[in-house]
Amino acid sequence: MEFKDNEPIYVQIAALVCEKIIIGQWPTGQRIPSVRDLGVELEVNPNTVMRAYDFLQTLEVLYNKRGVGLFVADDAVEKVKAHRKQEFVAQYIPEFFKQLFLLDIPMEEIARQYEAFKKEQESTKIKT
Amino acid sequence: MEFKDNEPIYVQIAALVCEKIIIGQWPTGQRIPSVRDLGVELEVNPNTVMRAYDFLQTLEVLYNKRGVGLFVADDAVEKVKAHRKQEFVAQYIPEFFKQLFLLDIPMEEIARQYEAFKKEQESTKIKT
Amino acid sequence: MEFKDNEPIYVQIAALVCEKIIIGQWPTGQRIPSVRDLGVELEVNPNTVMRAYDFLQTLEVLYNKRGVGLFVADDAVEKVKAHRKQEFVAQYIPEFFKQLFLLDIPMEEIARQYEAFKKEQESTKIKT
Amino acid sequence: MEFKDNEPIYVQIAALVCEKIIIGQWPTGQRIPSVRDLGVELEVNPNTVMRAYDFLQTLEVLYNKRGVGLFVADDAVEKVKAHRKQEFVAQYIPEFFKQLFLLDIPMEEIARQYEAFKKEQESTKIKT
DNA sequence: GTGGTCTAGACCACC
């Protein structure tokens, strides 16, 4: 897998995991891939995967059954959503509005583009 | 001034300068503060300001009269807007849409909040 | 049963067994549950129980009658108490005092809380 | 420096830093040793020091001036004390009481030992 | 097998 280089890899992995949890690909209560396995799959060092898992453990999205593996917490989906939403509202939105305002981009255009984006998403979802 | 810590300070300073140019606070053709002065004002190392200015010179938003100082280019406003818009559309928007989609936030809510934001901006503009 | 995750499970099981011996729930000379039975009861791997039993055998708190099972040693209570007390004084107390000192917690408060704790213990003991 | 081997080194380093902050050896607002320097002093890898510093940054006890170094937060002392006290009450105290109760150790003995401990502490303090 | 800790060494952006 290819990563953006303006953000640490482990952060991107954490985000990836969160998405898998949100969309239900890694269900609640289930064991997730070991750091070694995911490391091989993503072509990164197991330590890097661990750092991502570590972060999600402090968020209590994952928990550890020792000697067994890491598992998705029961309320992981809500926690992830809450965390992401908070970040979104606190950081993304203000910056977004500022840019829109300074660049004189009408909200209608954004809304139109978003409709197109949503359609695209749903069509790709069906394929998967 | 306090800076966000998820972005290099010099980038934030460059953005600040761009905004001053867009809103006309630093008009085209006019000399801008020295790195030392702005460094003192923002409480950062002059080198950091220098780096921001350098960056804007490569974008040809600022130009250098040797021994005199840095000046705002004639077509600075258009250049800045073009650059920012390109960045905004290419990087910001896709990520923004993705979050909106994953978190099930309706576009209508965003639009509503933006109206409030615009009103606030205009009222503070008058004060300044 | 749920275990603390800052200590190996087998150590916690060993401690649990010791307590049962101290309070007389598992009297001296008596056979104790098999690793399988206790494993089922505590919802852990039998191997983990085995490890706890092994540890207590090296302490000579338990002894093995081959083909029959594990039994509580005759002087188990004294041995356990001696062992625990030694550990308590050597490791726990110094750390405890250090914390108390750094955090400016008066000994009187601790003593008061302990009285409350004792009362609670005795009242629950009656119920059981 | 020598570390206990029943606890990760980085945790012990974090605790060490906290103590230095509490007793005022590393005052509020002041820069602390670089990861490299402290690594040399404690004879551990800089990465290990960093992990300790990292942890204290998430607790907002330390903060980062980028390219400059790490600094002790303004309210570091209170934060550290609050954090330690909470841990102390939630984990240490219950275990402490339980042991005292099971081992029939009178509170008076503990209190007496603590007095001795305090005197020793204060006499060593004078030397330093 | 699992996660976790630690080291050594490299590279980076930032100030």
Place this chain on the structure above:
DNA sequence: GTGGTCTAGACCACA
């Protein structure tokens, strides 16, 4: 100079 990221590889306790 600073912190931060990443890798490779070793070792460990735990289950």
